Amino acid sequence: MEVTEWRTLIEVGAAGSMRVTLSGEASMICSRATMDEASRRITDKLWSGMLPTDEPVKMWGGPGSGVTCDGCDAPILPSESEYEVEMPDGRTLRFHIACGGLWQVLQKAMPPRT
Numbered sequence: 001m002e003v004t005e006w007r008t009l010i011e012v013g014a015a016g017s018m019r020v021t022l023s024g025e026a027s028m029i030c031s032r033a034t035m036d037e038a039s040r041r042i043t044d045k046l047w048s049g050m051l052p053t054d055e056p057v058k059m060w061g062g063p064g065s066g067v068t069c070d071g072c073d074a075p076i077l078p079s080e081s082e083y084e085v086e087m088p089d090g091r092t093l094r095f096h097i098a099c100g101g102l103w104q105v106l107q108k109a110m111p112p113r114t
């Protein structure tokens with residue numbers, strides 16, 4: 001499946017659960033602890049420049065191939081969904097669905113670089 005429009009919707013539930021919906025195609029619910037850890041790592045990587053703050057040129061979704069998530073550093077298991085993101089510099093990033101959503105949301109929260 002090719003994702004042509006990357007829309008992220010993060011809803012925080014009353015119980016601290018968070019639902020991340022991307023393009024209406026897939027969604028998952030993570031516990032607060034998992035999301036906190038992932039968002040902390042992704043924020044650190046955005047600040048350190050390990051993760052880009054550019055708009056991706058292309059995105060795909062598919063089953064996990066066991067590679068390491070560029071967001072949370074955990075493997076993306078075949079039972080999970082993987083988002084593959086191509087950047088303007090040719091770099092390819094791979095995320096869990098939730099981590100890809102967090103990356104998109106958190107990079108917009110970063111101050112613009114000068």
Ligand SMILES: [Zn+2]
Pocket residue numbers: 038069070071072073074095096099
């Ligand atoms: Zn991840």
